[in-house]
Amino acid sequence: MSRFSLLSVIVCFIALGSSLLRGQDTEPVVPPPHVLLQLEQRTPQQMDAADRQLLSERGKELDSAIAASGYDLHDGNWTYEQAVCPLFPRTMLLRYDSDPSSGRGSRFVAVLDRGSSEVRVAPALRSGNTPFRSSYKNDNTYSIFNRIMVREGVLTGTSLSAANGQWVKLALCYAELSGDHPTTLLTDTLYGEALDRNVNVPMRWVHSDGSLVLEFCDVNDPKATIQWDLSFDAHGRLIAAERKRRPLNAPLRQLKTNTELYPIVKAR
Numbered sequence: 001m002s003r004f005s006l007l008s009v010i011v012c013f014i015a016l017g018s019s020l021l022r023g024q025d026t027e028p029v030v031p032p033p034h035v036l037l038q039l040e041q042r043t044p045q046q047m048d049a050a051d052r053q054l055l056s057e058r059g060k061e062l063d064s065a066i067a068a069s070g071y072d073l074h075d076g077n078w079t080y081e082q083a084v085c086p087l088f089p090r091t092m093l094l095r096y097d098s099d100p101s102s103g104r105g106s107r108f109v110a111v112l113d114r115g116s117s118e119v120r121v122a123p124a125l126r127s128g129n130t131p132f133r134s135s136y137k138n139d140n141t142y143s144i145f146n147r148i149m150v151r152e153g154v155l156t157g158t159s160l161s162a163a164n165g166q167w168v169k170l171a172l173c174y175a176e177l178s179g180d181h182p183t184t185l186l187t188d189t190l191y192g193e194a195l196d197r198n199v200n201v202p203m204r205w206v207h208s209d210g211s212l213v214l215e216f217c218d219v220n221d222p223k224a225t226i227q228w229d230l231s232f233d234a235h236g237r238l239i240a241a242e243r244k245r246r247p248l249n250a251p252l253r254q255l256k257t258n259t260e261l262y263p264i265v266k267a268r
Helices: 005-021 050-059 059-068 139-152 167-177 193-197
Strands: 080-085 093-100 106-113 119-125 203-206 212-218 225-230 238-247
Touching: 005 059, 005 203, 050 059, 050 093, 059 106, 059 119, 080 167, 093 139, 093 167, 106 167, 119 139, 139 238, 167 212, 167 225
Parallel strands: none
Antiparallel strands: 080 093, 093 106, 106 119, 203 212, 212 225, 225 238
């Protein structure tokens, strides 16, 4: 946390204490900004009318691509949700799940190009089993992601500034494509939540040859933190992805964190 952020938090606490001393003249306390980031998900009912129309028009191409990837939407109880990636306005990502709580669930992500009839599929699970190479480090997933970036004009032969500084969201978009739905801690809280969770805030490592690594930590799992590392070459192409499990540290604090006091309410 920067000096200025910490100072602003301390000032807020002082102001709150002064208000409480005045008795009944206090105003409602405004919760501090959330420090968590998670990309929006939409159920079929929450999707925009234009997206529902596009999905209806591309039904034939979508069914064909799904069948070619070895999935059968008539076998099992399938549901889907849209992952909204703000850096990919020309692309629709749909995550399909079948029997996720059975231990033999299946999952894949369908990618629709809004400007053409192209549909591609990134397999994640088949009857409870991952592909030979997990989706997040699969060449097919890399290929789909790099094609999206070229189509969207993101990182094409330029530095990461082409993403308008939203590189953390870009990394989360890749995780969504691989079938995951991570939540990352953007900043530490006043009470050292990052230390408890053994989590780094998102970082970008730029090397002298122009290649770079995007790192963020997923805090969805209450028992461990998952670190993601996405490696790009000097031309902005994703060439590798890794995930590392990081055990939690013994808690050193007693007070509740901002994220515990004001939890994110997920869209239904």
